[in-house]
Amino acid sequence: MLWSGWGDPARATPLPESVVGLLRDLLGVRPVEAPPLTLDEVVVPPSRLPEAALAALADAVGAEHVRTDDEARVRHTRGKSTPDLLRIRAGRAEDAPDAVVLPGSHDEVLAVLAACAAHRVAVVPFGGGTSVVGGLAPTGLAASGLTAFAALDLRRLDGLVELDEVSRTAVFQPGLRAPRAEELLRERGYTLGHFPQSFEWATIGGFAAARSSGQASAGYGRFDGMVVGLTVATPAGTLDLGRAPKSAAGPDLRQLVLGSEGAFGVITSVRVRIRPVPDARAYEGWRFPDFAAGSTALRALAQDGPLPTVLRLSDETETMIGLADPSGVGAELSASGCLVVLGLEGTPDEIEARRARIHDVLTGLGGEPLGAEPGEKWEHGRFNAPYLRDALLDVGAFAETLETAAFWADIPALYAGVKRALTDTLAGSGTPPLVMCHISHVYPSGASLYFTVVSAQGPDAVPHWEKAKHAANDAILAAGGTISHHHGVGTDHRDWYARETGPLGMAALRAVKDALDPSGILNPGILIPPAAEE
Amino acid sequence: MLWSGWGDPARATPLPESVVGLLRDLLGVRPVEAPPLTLDEVVVPPSRLPEAALAALADAVGAEHVRTDDEARVRHTRGKSTPDLLRIRAGRAEDAPDAVVLPGSHDEVLAVLAACAAHRVAVVPFGGGTSVVGGLAPTGLAASGLTAFAALDLRRLDGLVELDEVSRTAVFQPGLRAPRAEELLRERGYTLGHFPQSFEWATIGGFAAARSSGQASAGYGRFDGMVVGLTVATPAGTLDLGRAPKSAAGPDLRQLVLGSEGAFGVITSVRVRIRPVPDARAYEGWRFPDFAAGSTALRALAQDGPLPTVLRLSDETETMIGLADPSGVGAELSASGCLVVLGLEGTPDEIEARRARIHDVLTGLGGEPLGAEPGEKWEHGRFNAPYLRDALLDVGAFAETLETAAFWADIPALYAGVKRALTDTLAGSGTPPLVMCHISHVYPSGASLYFTVVSAQGPDAVPHWEKAKHAANDAILAAGGTISHHHGVGTDHRDWYARETGPLGMAALRAVKDALDPSGILNPGILIPPAAEE
Known part of the structure; x- marks a missing residue:
């Protein structure tokens, strides 16, 4: 993973000159003047890890699995939000962990937690490092009496532990990256079917901890819906959850761990349901006259089926810019209306039967079929948007995303409110943006909205974005939406999350945290406000 | 609701003489000698409710909505498990609430909780009163410093608050009984699709608090999957949960309330997703050579579809006895193999298309179609089993049910283990039983098992049953099952629930309880062991 951006540096693709020109003419994007830094130019503060803690961690996992070198620390600094990238590109690593610890088993995770509790060192679980909500930058350490923090990199826990073909479930270790998980399943004829945009780098444990949702969620569901069992190492011991797909034995405690973002414990194994690899896949595009008509069509499929x-x-705006295919951005400026991308999986016969019924629904609601090409272009570029962002940042543009979900009745006002908040705030800061949006996760009772913002970067891009993002967060809550549909809470959404959840909900979460993490070493300030700030 | 049994006394149906004879010959069932008691013969202990508490409750809800008369107290004593019925039929009401309180609004519920916290009176939320797991009989009051307990009957909170046709959701008050909820929805063209065996008497709030699952769960899902929003009155204030169908904003706190059985708060409104009333329904029967073959067929439909x-x-055994149709019990003693009942809903075309595909699957797996009659008989008698139980108790038989769920790979051992535990224990007590079982809820990764036990009652039916039930509970945990798939925990399953959940899981639940119910007045000893016993 590129320390200053996304993914494999060999796959970086500069923007075509035509797009750079468009960005200049449309948004006033000006070239970045400073040349890019190299990793060794990043300013890393001295490690605060006490000697005794270092020795205890070495005891827990072996000295070779505790790293305090600058490179390891920079590579575990913050996540992959645009502010994260702009800060690290500016050479700022003041949020670097004081050490990186790589446990090799559940018991080693328990030993690390015990060592850190004893030495007052905070622990931040680290999977793919792809958080875009500040989920890897703890806060309030000093106020909590913590001396340092360690990134708990789970990459050594990367196995397929069990594949149960009768129950159609697989047990994975948390540090396994998603492409390798798919590979291991495919060797046996199965798939998980979970393909979020972070797919190429994200891990199974991260999917669970942050309630990930993938691009095929209409067919395969959200990750939290795939999980049927969890093992969690906490400072107070081990939780083993999930004896059946569903139960009436009290509250579903799996759902208390899913979305807990490492604040309650470290997920050390995940049992998920799996499905046979489909025989065939087919993608296609449709055009609707406007977003309202397109939303109505998606709602019809979500409520009455059939779902692709x-x-x-x-x-x-997103249709015009052609963002559904990052490699062809700007090529479709003549496109009008709103693009729908459909993907179908199954046997060829099943696909045909379902396609025919879907065509009837979409045609009846004003859709115009565009054939396979727009769908296949989307599929081809589906994991490329983060690379596109790097290229935009390189040429002096600012690009970031945010997302929410709500009940269908609230979607129009939510869409308008967030768009207005982003546009007004960034225009007020002197960087009028392009704001694009798509719906990519639908339910019978509601849907998600995913916004992409592009503007000129300007010298104060991070504080200007924070202002716009706060306005968008306020607009989300005002319109009845949730502060995140699949990115999570981290530190960035924490204050709005607390407003959404209410003081009593937060008190319940705080009580669970105190029971499972009595010394408060896990992810301080992530998800749950630091005790010192309450 | 009949105080000493189930439902509407006008619908009670005595067993045919032929069945009584069979019970005598097969199981040694002997007539009950004592004549049935009338309600006013039940021995009700004096109410322990302090005068000051009575006054405070009258202030909270109005004096006319606080009842301390014997009849009201008997009608709120325990639930509808067979031991509950045998105890009340024996005139024992030592678990009667000291008062019955009927709030008329969310705010009145909050006021009742405040009054009870102030006066150290426990509160037991009461919906349809249909618990079969001791969910209405709190324990450990004295040890917790509580002087009395009040049943909080929610029947006045019985409204449809909102129907959102765009989002396809409805907001109900908790005390609304399910048939009336269906009626209110049907007037607008919708259905909830939730039909547990308790349907005719159970309430919306009870479904949520106990994670109910209905007979049409393959098509409509479980109740906890239908809930998208909840309002909860707790002694510490109000929780408002659910701004979107799904969210990544932290753990799903709705799932902490669902299944909490009144131990954390009183559910005062429930937002559920609804569906259009189907055009048509069709039921049919199939025969499989044995339970293993039938299970394989159900698993195939659950994993690869299509699901009815x-x-x-x-x-x-259940097929032979004909229990799928309680009105025809004993009429099918010549039936061999295992009966599958299928129900299909939709437009006639959809039903036909799906039926054809299901027939292909079932035929390919060794099933033999029996036509519509067995399915229609099941449908006709679907809510009658509790009446049948009353009739069995009347003639001196003992009849009770229990249920569990597990992953598919564990189902065969779970089935054998529970059956053996029940058979051996009851035979050892001198009342060899008939043990019958069905699968009625399937998931891609597992299924539920529902056992029905019939034996002679004998003079020590309750302690004998408790011994058998404990052995079955042990067998469930030993085989990897969950202690309940849809009946819940209550007091009856509490110890096994604690074993299933583990000390750390219980500590998390206790922490939540302490945060939401700091004075410990809600359902003491239900779900969570009394603090005094820890």
């Missing part, structure tokens, strides 16, 4: 496996709708 | 709306498989 992939279903997404771009608004007018 | 109703799907259940009776084992050989």
Whole structure:
């Protein structure tokens, strides 16, 4: 993973000159003047890890699995939000962990937690490092009497532990990256079917801890819906959850761990349901006259079926910019209306039967079929948007995303409110943006909205974005939406999350945290406000 | 609701003489000698409610909504398990609430909780009163410093608050009984699709608090999957949960309330997703050579589809007895193999298309179609089993049910283990039983098992049953099952629930309880062991 951006540096693709020109003419994007830094130019503060803690960690996992060198620390600094990238590109690593610890088993995770509790060192679980919500940058350490923090990198816990073909479930270790998990399943004829945009780098444990949702969620569901069992190492001991797909034995404690973002414990194994690899896949595009008509069509499929496996709708601006295919951005400026991308999986016969019924629904609601090409272009570029962001940052543009979900009745006002908040705030800061949106996850009772913002970077890009993002967060809550549909809470959404959840909900979460993590070493300030700030 | 049994006394149906004879010959059932008691013969202990508490409750809800008369107290004593019925039929009401309180609003519930916290009176939320797991009989009051307990009957909170046709959701008050909820929805063209055996008497709030699952769960899902929003009155204030169908904003706190059985708060409104009333329904029967073959067929439909709306498989004994149709019990003694009942809903075309595909699957796996009659008989008698139990108790038989769920790979050992535990224990007590079983809820990764036990009652029926039930509970945990798939925990399953959940899981639940119910007045000893016993 590129320390200053996304993914494999060999796959970086500069923007075509035509797009750079467009960005200049449309948004006033000006070239970045400073040349890019190299990793060894990043300013890393001295490690605060006490000697005794270092020795205890070496005891827990072996000295070779405790790293305090600058490179390891920079590579575990913050996550992959645009502010994260702009800070690290500016050479700022003040949020670097004081050490990186790589446990090799559940018991070693328990030993690390015990060592850190004894030495007052905070622990931040680290999977793919792909958080875009500040989920890897703890806060309030000093106020909590913590001396340092360690990134708990789970990459050594990367096995497929069990594949139960009768129950159609697989048990994975948390540090396994998603492409390798798919590979291991495919060797046996199965798939998980979980393909979020972070797919190429994210891990099984991260999916669970942050309630990930993938691009094929219409067909395969969300990750939290795939999980049927969890093992969790906490400072107070081990939780083993999930004896059946569903139960009436009290509250579903799996759902208390899913979305807990490492604040309650470290997920050390995940049992998920799996499915046979489909025989065939087919993608296609549709055009609707506007976002409202397209939303109505998606709602019809979500409520009355049949649902395809992939279903997404771009608004007018996103359709015009052609963002559904990052490699062809700007090529479609003549495109009008709103693009719908459909993906279908199954046997060829099943695909045909379902396609025919879907065509009837979409045609009846004003859709115009565009054939396979727009769908296949989307599929081809589906994991490329983070690379596109790097290229935009390189040429002096600012690009970031945010997302929410709500009940269908609230979607129009939510869409308008967030768009207005982003546009007004960034225009007020002197960097009027392009704001694009798509719906990519639908349910019978509601849907998600995913916004992409592009503007000129300007010298104060991070504080200007924070102002705009806060306005968008306020707009989300005002319109009845949730502060995140699949990115999570981290530190960035924490204050709005607390407002959404209410003081009593937060008190319940705090009580669980105190029971499982009595010394407060796990992810301080992530998800749950630091005790010192309450 | 009949105080000493189930439902509407006008619908009670005595057993045919032929069945009584069979019970005598097969199980040694002997007539009950004592004549049935009338309600006013039940011995009700004096109310322990302090005068000051009575006054405070009258202030909270109005004096006319606080009842301390014997009849009201008997009608709120315990639930509808067979031991509950045998105890009340024996005139024992030592678990009667000291008062019955009927709040008329969310705020009145909050006021009742405040009054009870101030006066150290426990509160037991009461919906339909249909608990079969001791969910209405709190324990450990004295040890917790509580002077009395009040049943909080929610029947006045019985409204449809909102129907959102765009989002396809409805908001109900908790005390609304299910048939009336269906009626209110049907007036607008919708259905909830939730039909547990307790349907005719159970309430919306009870479904949520106890994670109910209905007979059409294959098509409509479990109740906890239908809930998208909840309002909860707790002694510490109000929780408002659910701004979107799904969210990544932390753990799903709705799932902490669902299944909490009143131990954390009183559910005062429930937002559920609804569906259009189907155009048509069709039921039919299939025969499989044995339970293993039938299970394989159900698993195939659950994993690879298509799923019908109703799907259940009776084992050989249940098929022979004809229990799928309580009105025809004993009429099918010549039936061999295992009966599958299928229900299909939709437009006639959809039903036909799905039926054809299901027939292909079932035929390929050794099933033999029996036509519509067995399915229609099941549908006709679907809510009658509790009446049948009353009739069995009347003639001196003992009849009770229990249920569990597990992953598919564990189902065969779970089935054998529970059956053996019940048979051996009851035979050892001198009342060898008939043990019948069915699968009525399937998932891609597992299924539920529902056991029905019939034996002679004998003079020590309750302690004998408790011994058998404890052995079955042990067998469930030993085989990897969950202690309940849809009946819940209550007091009856509490110890096994604690074993299943583990000390750390229980500590998390206790922490939540302490945060939401700091004075410990809600359902003491239900779900969570009394603090005094820890």
